[in-house]
């Protein structure tokens with residue numbers, strides 16, 4: 001008996017040592033700092049994608065060395081443009097052979113420095129893969145290649161009576177939206193990329209091509225094996241390159257109406273949101289803007305709203321349904337001391353209102369010309385939202401900085417868009433401090449440090465706090481299994 005116990009404890013110890021040595025080996029095999037690219041490499045790359053699809057020009061490298069975030073530019077050694085999955089697979093195989101970093105690039109609208117080449121290497125631009133492979137109207141799904149953007153898809157779908165509602169403010173690639181698990185103003189009714197991605201074609205670091213739900217599968221639900229689709233949704237290019245996405249479509253609403261209303265306090269606006277959701281009203285959009293954001297919107301987008309905490313609302317349905325929904329919401333708003341609705345019924349007026357909301361980032365930067373956006377993006381259980389927004393506003397005021405607050409409050413998700421001059425280190429330090437405290441507060445209130453923009457470069461430490469050491473260890477094992485040489489987008493998420 002005793003000897004059995006000794007054997008068991010030795011084998012447990014051996015297993016532990018094995019894991020540690022694997023991790024150490026992985027780290028040593030990991031892509032070194034800025035690896036030396038072999039002289040023959042560019043020619044080998046050109047063999048795969050064609051000479052015209054490889055560039056080492058500074059302008060092209062610069063364009064691909066950053067996204068829309070405040071992170072500083074990090075140039076890739078070269079940029080390759082892929083035109084099909086086979087080329088992506090060959091490029092991955094070549095980079096993996098040499099241990100050269102490979103960074104997938106969609107539309108470059110990310111907000112967490114996800115495409116910046118922090119260890120050099122090859123930026124693989126997928127924007128030339130623009131096939132809309134299939135639209136299955138009767139099944140409400142379609143399959144698109146990596147370079148198709150959300151607006152391109154919706155223009156293509158216009159006459160089908162269908163649309164794809166997930167709407168980040170930028171015209172992002174749909175596969176990039178899968179990679180960052182993107183969301184937007186319509187998520188409160190239609191969900192995020194997690195709920196709307198049915199299948200992905202993925203290329204792994206060693207060139208393997210596989211379909212996460214099985215070749216051609218496009219069911220709304222499945223319980224067949226591990227959820228490999230959602231393993232890659234939100235992986236930010238660190239596990240593989242998404243070359244096709246099969247996503248859910250929805251009928252275009254028969255009738256749509258928007259409205260805005262304002263409140264005395266942030267608390268009243270957010271309380272109204274919670275009550276609307278608790279009444280099970282299928283509202284399509286419910287966006288919060290604090291008085292600073294409303295002021296920025298008025299100035300930048302020529303709106304003339306009362307400068308006060310406000311909600312932007314949108315209702316989808318048929319005529320009778322809209323009447324019921326709007327009546328109920330108006331009652332809840334008034335019960336919380338909110339104003340009457342300012343309606344936006346006419347499509348032009350409605351589109352102008354939502355364009356203003358989508359362009360709020362630029363409106364906030366225009367508050368201080370010459371600044372870049374330092375944006376945050378936390379999400380908490382909706383009942384904790386008033387607390388975190390109110391406390392965030394206090395911290396912004398205490399720090400004496402400008403911090404417009406905007407958010408998808410229907411999801412418990414909101415942002416602060418700090419305008420920061422790149423050379424204003426004092427303000428940047430204050431902004432980083434308040435943002436960090438806000439993220440810690442969100443974690444304390446059962447929330448997450450990122451609702452939709454991802455981890456990228458800047459939130460890796462927060463991710464470790466959020467999912468804990470064991471969670472990071474599981475992620476590390478997955479990463480080692482899928483990308484043993486660590487070439488996929490190094491320096492992001494947790495590597």
Ligand SMILES: Cc1cc2c(cc1C)N(C[C@H](O)[C@H](O)[C@H](O)COP(=O)(O)OP(=O)(O)OC[C@H]1O[C@@H](n3cnc4c(N)ncnc43)[C@H](O)[C@@H]1O)c1[nH]c(=O)[nH]c(=O)c1N2
Pocket residue numbers: 067068103104105106107108109110111113114115126146167168169170172173174175176177178179180181182183184185236237238240241242243358359361452453489492
């Ligand atoms: C004005 C404005 C407004 C918004 C936003 C941006 C801007 C500029 N965003 C953020 C951004 O639009 C969102 O993160 C997109 O998903 C990024 O898609 P891109 O194609 O631009 O990916 P981009 O090219 O920026 O890459 C983002 C990350 O995904 C990886 N990646 C890209 N394509 C890939 C592929 N095919 N396979 C594997 N990895 C890939 C990259 O390596 C990188 O790590 C946003 N977001 C949001 O969720 N909600 C919002 O409301 C908004 N609003």
Ligand SMILES: CCCCC(=O)C(=O)O
Pocket residue numbers: 111169184357358360361373375406408415417
């Ligand atoms: C910094 C831009 C954030 C964009 C965004 O997520 C939104 O407008 O909802």
Ligand SMILES: [Mn+2]
Pocket residue numbers: 183184408415452
């Ligand atoms: Mn957002």
